Amino acid sequence: MAQYGYFDDTQREFVITRPDTPLPWLNMLGQDEFFGLCTQTAGGYSFWKDARLRRLTRYRYNNNPMDNDGRFLYVKQGKSVWNPGWKPVRAPLDAFECRHGLGYTRIKGRKGGVEVEQLIFVPPDENVELWRVTVRNASKSTQRLSLFSFVEFCFFEALNDMTNYQRTYSIGEVEVEGSAIYHKTEYRERRNHYTLFGCTRPVAGFDTSRDAFVGVHRGLHDPQAVLAGKCTNSHAYGWNPVGALQVDLALKPGKSETFAFVLAYVEQGDLPKFDAPFVMNKARGREILAKYSDIAVVDSAFSALKGRWQDLLSTYQATHVPNPHLQRTVNIWNQVQCMATFNLSRSTSGYETGIGRGMGYRDSNQDILGFVHMLPARARQRILDIASTQLSDGTCFHQYQPLTKKGNADVGGGFNDDPLWLILSTCAYIRETGDTGILGEPCGYADKPGSKDTLLHHIETSIAFTLRNRGPHGLPLIGHADWNDCLNLNCFSKEPNESFQVTGDIAGSKAESVMIAGLFLYAARELSSLYRFLGAPGDAARLDGHYADMLRTVEEKAWDGAWYTRAFDAESRPVGSRRCEEGKIFIESQGWCVMGGAGAGNGRAKKALMSVEKHLYTPQLGCALQWPPYSTYHLELGEVTSYPPGYKENAGVFTHNNTWIHIGWTLVGDGKRALEYYLSICPSAKKDHDVYRSEPYVYSQMTASQFSPTPGEGKNSWLTGTAAWSFVVGSQYILGIRPEFDGLRIDPCIPGTWKGFTVQRRFRGVMFTVTVTNPRRKSKGMKTLLVDGRRVEGNVVPLPTDGRTAVRVEAVLGA
Ligand code: BGC
Ligand code: NOJ
Numbered sequence: 001m002a003q004y005g006y007f008d009d010t011q012r013e014f015v016i017t018r019p020d021t022p023l024p025w026l027n028m029l030g031q032d033e034f035f036g037l038c039t040q041t042a043g044g045y046s047f048w049k050d051a052r053l054r055r056l057t058r059y060r061y062n063n064n065p066m067d068n069d070g071r072f073l074y075v076k077q078g079k080s081v082w083n084p085g086w087k088p089v090r091a092p093l094d095a096f097e098c099r100h101g102l103g104y105t106r107i108k109g110r111k112g113g114v115e116v117e118q119l120i121f122v123p124p125d126e127n128v129e130l131w132r133v134t135v136r137n138a139s140k141s142t143q144r145l146s147l148f149s150f151v152e153f154c155f156f157e158a159l160n161d162m163t164n165y166q167r168t169y170s171i172g173e174v175e176v177e178g179s180a181i182y183h184k185t186e187y188r189e190r191r192n193h194y195t196l197f198g199c200t201r202p203v204a205g206f207d208t209s210r211d212a213f214v215g216v217h218r219g220l221h222d223p224q225a226v227l228a229g230k231c232t233n234s235h236a237y238g239w240n241p242v243g244a245l246q247v248d249l250a251l252k253p254g255k256s257e258t259f260a261f262v263l264a265y266v267e268q269g270d271l272p273k274f275d276a277p278f279v280m281n282k283a284r285g286r287e288i289l290a291k292y293s294d295i296a297v298v299d300s301a302f303s304a305l306k307g308r309w310q311d312l313l314s315t316y317q318a319t320h321v322p323n324p325h326l327q328r329t330v331n332i333w334n335q336v337q338c339m340a341t342f343n344l345s346r347s348t349s350g351y352e353t354g355i356g357r358g359m360g361y362r363d364s365n366q367d368i369l370g371f372v373h374m375l376p377a378r379a380r381q382r383i384l385d386i387a388s389t390q391l392s393d394g395t396c397f398h399q400y401q402p403l404t405k406k407g408n409a410d411v412g413g414g415f416n417d418d419p420l421w422l423i424l425s426t427c428a429y430i431r432e433t434g435d436t437g438i439l440g441e442p443c444g445y446a447d448k449p450g451s452k453d454t455l456l457h458h459i460e461t462s463i464a465f466t467l468r469n470r471g472p473h474g475l476p477l478i479g480h481a482d483w484n485d486c487l488n489l490n491c492f493s494k495e496p497n498e499s500f501q502v503t504g505d506i507a508g509s510k511a512e513s514v515m516i517a518g519l520f521l522y523a524a525r526e527l528s529s530l531y532r533f534l535g536a537p538g539d540a541a542r543l544d545g546h547y548a549d550m551l552r553t554v555e556e557k558a559w560d561g562a563w564y565t566r567a568f569d570a571e572s573r574p575v576g577s578r579r580c581e582e583g584k585i586f587i588e589s590q591g592w593c594v595m596g597g598a599g600a601g602n603g604r605a606k607k608a609l610m611s612v613e614k615h616l617y618t619p620q621l622g623c624a625l626q627w628p629p630y631s632t633y634h635l636e637l638g639e640v641t642s643y644p645p646g647y648k649e650n651a652g653v654f655t656h657n658n659t660w661i662h663i664g665w666t667l668v669g670d671g672k673r674a675l676e677y678y679l680s681i682c683p684s685a686k687k688d689h690d691v692y693r694s695e696p697y698v699y700s701q702m703t704a705s706q707f708s709p710t711p712g713e714g715k716n717s718w719l720t721g722t723a724a725w726s727f728v729v730g731s732q733y734i735l736g737i738r739p740e741f742d743g744l745r746i747d748p749c750i751p752g753t754w755k756g757f758t759v760q761r762r763f764r765g766v767m768f769t770v771t772v773t774n775p776r777r778k779s780k781g782m783k784t785l786l787v788d789g790r791r792v793e794g795n796v797v798p799l800p801t802d803g804r805t806a807v808r809v810e811a812v813l814g815a
Contacts, residue, residue, distance in 0.1 A: 004689055007697070008099070012309070012332050014697045016040045016098040019086035022693035024067035026350050026718060027100040028340040029129065030122040031308065034265060035343060036129055037350070038105045038120055040098035042085035043067035045154070046129055048265040050403035051347050051354025055158040056195045056265055057151045061353050069152055071120060071131060071263075074226045077112050077145040081226055084109030084116035088220035100697065102309040102336055104302070113139025114251075116147070123301035124308045128288060131261040132298050137251035144250045148226050149261050151197055151243045152210065153183040159355045172241040174208045175280055180289055181208055181243045184280050193267045196285040197243035200293040201259040204248040205231030210240035260298045264288050312339070312374045314762060316731055321757045323675065325685040330730040333684070333697045337723040338370035340698075342382070347402070349718040351701075358401040358408060361386060362483065363721060365421035370724025372425075372432045373739075379429050384443045387422055387458045392445040394419050394465025398501075407446050414506050416469060416479035417516050419462035423523040426459060427530055431739040434764055434799075436534060459527065466520050467546060471512035472572050473557040474549075476520060478513035479506045481638075482567075483588055483657070484625075486649035487513075488638025489569045500639035512568045514558045514576075518592025520550050525597060533741035547597075554598045563611040564589040564598070566626075569636050576626065583637070585615050586626040591660025594667060606668050612661055613673075621712060622653040622681040623661055624705040646708020653703040655681045659725035666733040666749035671779030674734055675751050681722070688712070699723055737761050737770055743796040746811045748772055749780045756813075764799055770809040781815030 004025075005016040016025060019041050026044070029036035035051075037044035037059070044067075045059035060068040067087070074089065075082050082091035085098070085107045095110040104121035119132040137143045155161040155168055175182040180198030187194055207213035207225055212234030215224040225231050231246040249257055266284050275281050292298050313335055321327035345364050348354035364386055372379040389397040389407045396418040397407025407413075430436055443458065444451035469477040480501055481487050489511035491504035528543035558565045566576025566586035576586035590608040599605030616623040629651030630641035643650035658681050665674035679685045683699055686692040694700045694714030701716035732738040736748030737759050744763050756773040776783070782795040788808050792798070797809050 005696075007328060007684065009328055009332065011099070011101065012313075013099040013101045014333075016100070017096070019093075019096050019098070022690055024350060025100070025695045027105045028336075028344070028718065029103055029105070029120065031103055031339055031343070032125055034122050034127045034129065035348075036120070036122060037348065038071065039067050040085070040100070040105075040107070041067065041070070041087040042072055042083075042105075042107055042118065042120070043070035043087065045069065046263060047348070047354065048127060050358070050401060051344075052158050052358070053401065053403045054156055054265070055154040055161065055354065056156070056263065058154045058161070067350075069220070071118075072150040072220065073116060073118055073133065074148040074150065074223070075111070075114065075116060075145055076148070076226055076229045077114060077143065080112055082109070082111045084118055090221065102313075102332075103305050110138065112143075113137065113141070114143050114145060119302070121302060121305055124304050126301070127266070128262055128264040128292070130292060130298055130301060131263075132258065132295070132302065133260060134256050134258045135249055135251065136256035137253055140253050142250060142252050145248075146204070146229055147247045147249065148223075148231070149199065149243070149245045149247075150213070150220070150223070151263065153185070153195055153197075153241045153243065155185050156191065158353075162355070170238045172236050172238045174236050174241045175282070176206055176208060176235070177282060177286075179203045179245065180282075180285060181206060181245070182280060182282060182285060183241055183243070185241065187273070187280060188278075192269075192273070193265065194280065194285070196262065196264040196266055196288060197245075198262050198285075198289045199245045199247060199259065200262065200289065200295070200298075201247065203245045205233055205246040207231045207234045207244040208241050209234035209236040210242045213242055213244045258295055260292055260295065262289055262292050314760070315373045316737075316762075317760045318731075318735055319758045319760075321735070322754045323679070325679055325682050326675065326730055326734065329682055329684050330727065330735065334370070334699075334723060334727045334730065335374065337698045337718065338367065338727055339374065341367040341719055341721070341723045342371035342378070344719060345402075346719045349716075351716045352719055358399050359386075360399050361389060361396045361418045362398075362415065362421045365425040366721045367724050368425040369428050370727035372428050376429060376433045376435075379425075380433075380435070380438055383422070383425050383429055383438065384441055384455065386425070387443040387455055389446050390419065390422070390458055390461070391447045392451075392453075392461070394461045394468075397446060411502060414479040415481055415485075416466070416477055416513065417482040417519055419465045420516070420519050420523045422462055423459050423527055426455060427526040430530065431741055432763075434741070463524065463527065463543070463546065466516065471510045471568065473512055473568060474553040475512035475514060475557060475568065476516035477506075477509060478511045478516065478567060480504065482513040482516050483519075484515070484640065484649055486639035486642070487567060487575070488640070489567060489575070489636065491638040492635050493638065494635065500642070509570055510568070510572055511570045514554065514565055514567055514589040515592050517550055517554050517558065518564075518589060518594075518596040518598065521547060521554070521596025521598065522592065524550065529741065551596075551598060554593055554596075555602070555604075558589070558593070559604060563608045564593045564604075571636070575637065582628045582630045583626045583640075584628065585611055587612060587616055587623055587654075587657045587661065588625075591657055591664055594664040595660055600667075605664065609661065609664050609668065617677070617680070618706050619676065619680055620687075621703055621705060622655060622658045622677070624651045624707060625649055625654045625657060626651050627707075629707045644708070646705045646711070648702055651705055651707045653681065653705045655699055655702060655722040656720055656725060659722060659729050662729040663733050666729075666736075666780070669749060669780045671734070671748075671750040672752065674729075674749055678726070678729060678734060681726075683714070686714070699726060735759055736772075739763060740796055743798040744768055745796045746770055746772070746782065746785060746809065747780070747795050748811075748813065750774065750813075752777045752779050765805060766800060767806045768797065768809055769806070770811060772811045772813060774813045776814035778814040781813060783812045783814040785812075786810040
């Protein structure tokens with residue numbers, strides 16, 4: 001690990017010490033509406049709200065070299081040309097450091113006695129990205145140099161931008177004024193917004209034409225204007241507008257200069273669009289640039305960002321945790337990743353282009369579980385937005401665009417787990433806030449625009465949907481797929497150009513999912529306890545009845561002898577059963593049945609988990625999705641059998657579903673295994689980064705498993721449900737501080753060797769300081785619970801009724 005970088009937990013940063021990491025190591029900028037992807041070499045792009053519909057700068061996915069385009073600074077110093085972030089020129093640097101922090105990235109490069117530091121961040125509540133740049137002369141002689149900035153503008157609609165050159169090569173329009181470049185393509189027609197890229201100090205020149213700055217037969221590694229040491233003041237008419245600004249500096253020994261570049265998304269609102277024909281009204285842009293021209297304002301924006309994160313993270317902070325990886329992950333990086341998945345769902349990362357998927361119905365509901373404690377008000381709005389993409393028969397649009405909030409008709413619905421996730425997110429929100437008012441909020445169905453049906457109505461519709469759509473065993477029908485997008489039991493695709501997810505007739509199908517049955521158990525129990533909290537015992541009893549029915553079905557029809565069957569295919573043949581030749585055991589049904597309460601009284605829960613251990617688990621890797629992997633394509637099973645063995649849903653370690661097993665271990669009280677399994681997928685605990693390759697500070701969606709030729713290789717980092725669920729595992733199940741409708745439950749499940757730990761948890765406006773001690777070296781169970789010195793029975797700390805805002809909790813384990 002020291003080979004590429006290290007954690008600086010005091011600064012809450014990951015420090016990358018050489019630029020040539022095994023893969024680009026990405027950070028996410030932005031927390032509200034303006035976002036950016038930024039790698040350790042300043043690669044990446046920026047967008048407002050929606051990476052497809054409002055992309056501001058360009059990026060080239062799947063290029064070679066990887067990670068092409070970004071927020072580049074070039075230094076021309078005599079004959080030497082270099083980037084402080086190393087790329088794109090890749091001139092060897094005398095020193096390099098990149099610090100990925102919370103919502104910012106600070107890159108420092110030194111060469112030839114000059115040091116350039118570029119701090120990139122998006123201040124809270126602003127639609128701008130700032131690059132605070134300091135150029136320092138670290139040598140003993142005066143240094144004269146030119147610094148060039150570079151971004152490539154995107155024509156806002158990213159798919160069109162990447163595909164429709166017959167049009168895009170003729171539409172580009174810019175204006176230049178002083179140190180600012182205004183990218184205003186399509187502004188004359190239907191757009192009322194533009195991108196501003198400016199410098200807070202006077203510039204010596206600019207380029208807005210890519211052909212002029214880079215050169216048609218050159219690349220970003222040898223742009224002709226930089227090599228010549230001079231911008232050409234080019235004006236882009238069509239083709240590809242860019243933002244290149246030249247700053248000339250003469251620095252005496254030891255001296256430095258600090259200024260900023262500003263990338264802003266500007267909406268014109270009601271302002272007059274034009275000052276004169278073809279001359280845009282630039283008042284707002286000028287205001288923004290003027291504001292940040294005082295570097296003190298840039299600095300206070302950065303302090304505001306730091307303050308924002310300090311505040312966000314202070315909702316849950318653990319100390320004295322005997323395992324440093326768990327402590328760091330729970331306190332810092334897991335929460336940071338949860339912010340990213342909440343904001344971006346599965347839309348944009350190093351692996352998601354921002355044009356394919358918008359917000360996922362099941363994904364975004366799950367993302368809320370790891371985010372709701374930070375900004376419950378935003379979670380509330382999100383829940384209502386998601387619910388509005390459900391249809392009145394209970395089905396849901398599987399994905400929707402964040403900008404329009406409209407369901408994506410190409411993908412459609414028919415993923416039969418989708419409706420149930422809404423219950424989990426809603427209950428998590430109410431547990432966190434106590435705000436039951438959300439249930440009465442009107443959020444119409446997607447097929448009944450303007451209707452006033454409430455969120456509670458949606459939730460009941462979801463329950464009714466599952467109950468109504470059951471197959472021959474009484475188990476829920478799967479539809480196109482359940483959580484496992486690739487388990488396509490109704491697809492039967494023979495045509496390579498078809499989508500596994502959309503193809504196939506689900507009407508009248510018999511294929512059933514045990515995973516959905518487990519999810520139903522969990523959701524029904526959540527809803528029943530919510531009804532009880534609401535004082536509606538009749539409704540609670542109704543849900544308990546459905547729960548009991550489904551539980552009976554699961555135990556009678558889905559127990560396979562040593563684990564829970566995964567599904568029944570369209571011919572009612574079992575999937576994930578000892579009777580299968582391959583794919584005998586799947587992980588999801590073990591996790592969800594156990595979490596739903598199956599196997600609790602009859603020893604099956606433990607047995608199922610032990611089967612996971614026996615067939616799927618490898619320390620250091622985690623649990624594979626199933627065993628044995630499929631070696632051939634099965635028409636009746638779909639995409640799951642399309643991947644080579646050991647990757648993705650075909651027996652890769654799909655980290656997301658591992659987390660349910662972690663919870664399972666805590667439910668059966670095995671704190672040693674819970675932690676060991678937790679660490680098996682924890683990026684911070686990865687030892688060999690040449691093998692793992694992906695970022696060590698955030699979870700990847702999958703690790704190539706023991707069944708693959710490249711075991712241990714992490715892939716698809718950042719946007720994965722693992723983020724939210726791992727936070728739930730670490731914070732609520734291992735450390736065990738869990739919001740309930742009526743208080744804060746203290747129910748840790750830890751290795752028996754632990755002495756204890758402390759958690760600060762802000763909950764409904766009260767700061768609870770929970771000290772857990774473990775004198776008898778147990779894993780689980782409460783011996784005594786003292787709340788501000790007074791004994792409380794059970795393990796739920798009630799909310800103070802006397803206005804106290806700080807509560808001291810002493811929990812002694814060992815019942
Ligand atoms: C991918 C899956 C993914 C699904 C999402 C599939 O093409 O292989 O991993 O979950 O798309 O829709
Ligand atoms: C990624 C998808 O975003 C998610 O919805 C799905 O559950 C997993 N892949 C598993 O297929």
